Amino acid sequence: MVSSMSSKADVWQGTLALMVLKTLERAGSLHGYGIARRIEETSAKLLSVNYGTLYPALLKLEQEGYISSEWGLSDNNRKAKFYQLTRAGCKQIEKETEDWEQMTAILARFLNPKIA
Amino acid sequence: MIKLREFVMRIGGLFSKQRKDRELDDEIESHLQMHIEDNLRSGMAAEExxxxxxxKLGGIESTKEACRxxxxLPWLEMIWQDVRYGARMLRKNPGFTAVSVLTLALGVGANTAVFQLLDAVRMRSLPVAKPQELAEVRVNGGSKGFGVSSGPSCQITHPLWELLRANADPFSGIFAWGNDFGFVIGQGVGRHGVGGLWVSGDFFTVLGLTPTRGRLFTANDDRRGMGPEGVVISxxxxxxxxxxxxxxxGKPLTINDKVFTIIGVTPPEFFGLEIGRNFSVALPVSARGIWAPGVLDRRNAWWLTVMGRLKPGWDxxxxxxxxxxxxxxxFEATAPSGYSQSMVDTYMKFHLTALPAAKGVSRLRTDYExxxxxxxxxxxxxLLIACTNLANLVLARASAREGEAAIRLAIGASRRRLLGQSLCESLLLASAGALLGxxxxxxxxxxxxxxxxTDGNPLTIVIKTDWKLFAFTGIVAVLACVIFGLVPAWRGCMVEPLAALKGGGRGLIGRRDGMVIQRALVVSQTAVSLVLLAGALLLIRSFxxxxxxxxxxxxxxLIFASVDFSRLNLPLDGIESVKKEFMEKIRSIPNVRSVASTTHKPLSQQSWTMAVTFNGEEERKSSAKITWISPDYFRTIEIPIQAxxxxxxxxxxxxxxxxxxNQAFVQRFCGSTNPIGLRLRTTQEPGYPQADYEIVGVVADTKYSSVRQEIWPIVYAPATQDPNTGTWMQLAIRSSTDANALLPVLxxxxxxxxPQIGLGLSVLETEVRDGMVRERLMAWLSGFFGVLAMLLVTIGLYGVISYMTVRRRNELGIRLALGAQRHDVFGLVLRQGMTLAATGIVVGIAAALGITRALGSLLFLVKPNDPLVFAGTSLLLLTVAFLACWLPARRAARVDPMIALRHE
Incomplete structure (x- = not known):
């Protein structure tokens, strides 16, 4: 994932996966292009994404069993590959959300010691 | 779990690649189309x-690559790619591949075969429960020819065994056993001999063996005075x-004319306790008394081996x-009677000791280790030569492919990748070689x-292909691979792309640095093969x-016949005339020139020593061999009577x-006195009372029990005066035709x-030849490997010299163009090769002088530094080296300067 602040590719790799999962949770079933657009929109266009980096991430998530895919037809009748969450994916969202919240809470304490 | 799942999926991803590639194409294509449609909708021009x-998508190809x-598993695919590439390269060079794989296979195969045999003879433990707890009890230093011994592993007499059984504190269980190859199974026409074991009652119990069928012996089955009862079969x-x-x-089995009942079968992996000799039937030790009454009380018959299982806490x-x-x-309690006091004293000074017995006993081990x-x-x-040869071949090829490596480096291949590829090729060769090996x-x-x-000594060795062996072959192959793969691979990837591309093999003089390794390899190869050849020639000469x-x-x-009349049940006092009559009948058989009886078959490892005092003087007591013979003996085996x-x-x-x-006797005991008429006195032994013999003749010296031994003093006395004659006799038969042809007639x-006469016939020459099987084996095999080494060196030298010549083509072309004569060029190349060979030979001689000393005990009548052998080896190698250099040198001399100079 290329972005304006992609000095930590690892972190971005992890966050991209969570973003994809979260997007799918909300949208149900979606194709790759749709996912990319949604992520862009959700981030209020703060993220500049090379859409191409999405596909290896999708493949990895599928291999891990968090999402599944099938071919279908898009709104304007174009053949496309649709992804949806699996049960394991749902659980993974819960887990990663917790991790992130904990992470941000810790970071927040450092950034703003007064809250603590 | 998730990681594992991903891994499994990835492995799955290695297959049906094309379909997945197509799907990915489709997916990205549809992505693009959707994006374009969106863009159009937002008002962009089609092109924009x-x-x-x-x-927005980024590089399509890099996306696809990332997905792929x-x-x-990229690394797996990379390896697979390397393997396929390597295999293709090997297929494209069938000559190189064949030579490499074959030499390696021969090296690995020969190593493994010898290792297998070593393993079988030397390293494997007995197939019994906890073999490492077993220990053998024997007389320290052996019985030194006292009494009658049934073989080198038979160290205990029966009376001693009975005492040991009662005094075995260190053992939780103790047992005795002895080999016997005189068992005859069955009756009438189907009679045949088998190997057997005498075992004490606890034998199977202490070894912890469980029967395949029926039951094995217990202490109850082994009782003095027992009749023919049960037999255990293998x-x-x-x-x-x-x-x-x-x-x-439950079935009856006739053994030596007595009927036993089969009570059980031993487990399949149990072959007995002597490696190389399997047994068919096992009888209780006490059952030996059925055929040989009194044998259990003989205090001078060493026919048992005693072993026990150590108690915990004892080592x-x-x-x-x-x-x-x-x-x-x-020893005091079992001192034999009938011997002179000094002999009894010797006996009483014997001492017992214990030895580890986990690997059983083995004549093979002592003879062949x-x-x-x-x-x-x-x-x-x-194998070392084979490896260096391969290193050389691969090195030559790697140098030839420097250009290719340089191009690949230049267009972005990593050095690691190049190294991996070379190693992969070597590994392919190594595994093919190891597999074939x-x-x-x-x-x-x-x-x-x-x-x-041999006929008289059939070997039954189970060669097992076990993990140890596989580990061994594996290590050898991998080592070979590392040795001959790494050097060229390393060199190959250290190429400076620019320099190599510029040079492109067009240099006027071949780069020297690469050749240094190759020269060193050829020199060391030659040296090693000289060591091998010299060793081989020494062993061949010794044989x-x-x-x-x-x-x-x-x-x-000369045929020897062992004749047994015991089953005729003849009265003992009439036996002499029966024997005489029998000899007459043999003599009348066509092609039998003469017949005589003798108690000793020469050159057959048998020995009969008697203490003699000479001419009545007690202090000059010594020992001599004694043989009881019939008239005509000397004429039959052709020993000249000298006086x-x-x-x-x-x-x-x-x-x-x-x-x-014999002459040796005269020289030893008589000095210059005329021996005829002198008297010698034999010392008392059981069955042989002291007696005086008058010397009536002197015969020439002969080798006694083996051709390898010194000449012994021998006394020949008339068979009629032998105090102990029985129903057995041995005949020497001189054939007037081929002995092997006469054998079936006899x-x-x-x-x-x-038909009741027991008979064992043997051709002496065959037996003597069989007795040299060890020397023959060493001569043949070392010769074979020596020649193999020489061939490998020839190939290696030829390869290197041809390669050098090819690299120097331009230079040679220039020389020729500038007026060098063809024979100058010929000499130049030849000299280059011969210098290498000569250096190798000198190094080899120095090494061989040190190494062949290890052969010492195996050599017969030839010194380990025999100059003739060394000169011969050097000459042979020089000749071969000359031939190996001659072809490339001639090719070099025929270079057409124009072609050589134009060639890039």
């Missing part, structure tokens, strides 16, 4: 819409004779101390066993010497005792006289 969509990497015998029939147990060393400490009492290790060394060196090994070890087996030894009589055409008379019909049991002696004629 497409451009923006492409930019995520889909499969699994192999059960298979062979009964086809594994369930009802074999072999402590057990040895224990048995040493109880020795005086044991050293030669096998030596062979192992030889095959190791051959494993097959070779199987064949080769069978050949080795066949080599070691040659051995076969050429004159035993003092004529070996060829006095032969034994004749007038020398009867009652007449005055006479003897002939067999048939003697059967016709009386």
């Amino acid at each position: 819409a497409r451009r923006q969509a492409m930019i 990497d995520q889909r499969g 699994h192999a015998f059960w298979q062979r004779e009964f086809g594994c029939a369930e009802d074999a147990v 072999v060393k402590r057990a040895a101390q224990y048995f040493d400490s109880i020795s005086p009492g044991l 050293e030669p096998l290790w030596l062979l192992f060394g030889i095959t190791g060196l051959v 494993a097959i070779f090994a199987g064949v080769l070890s069978q050949i080795l066993i066949w080599f070691l087996s 040659w010497n051995l076969t050429r030894i004159d035993p003092g009589f004529r070996k060829s055409g 006095g008379r032969d034994i004749n019909e007038t020398d009867r049991a009652g007449s005055s005792k006479v003897a002939l002696v 067999q048939k004629k003697i059967q016709a006289i009386d």
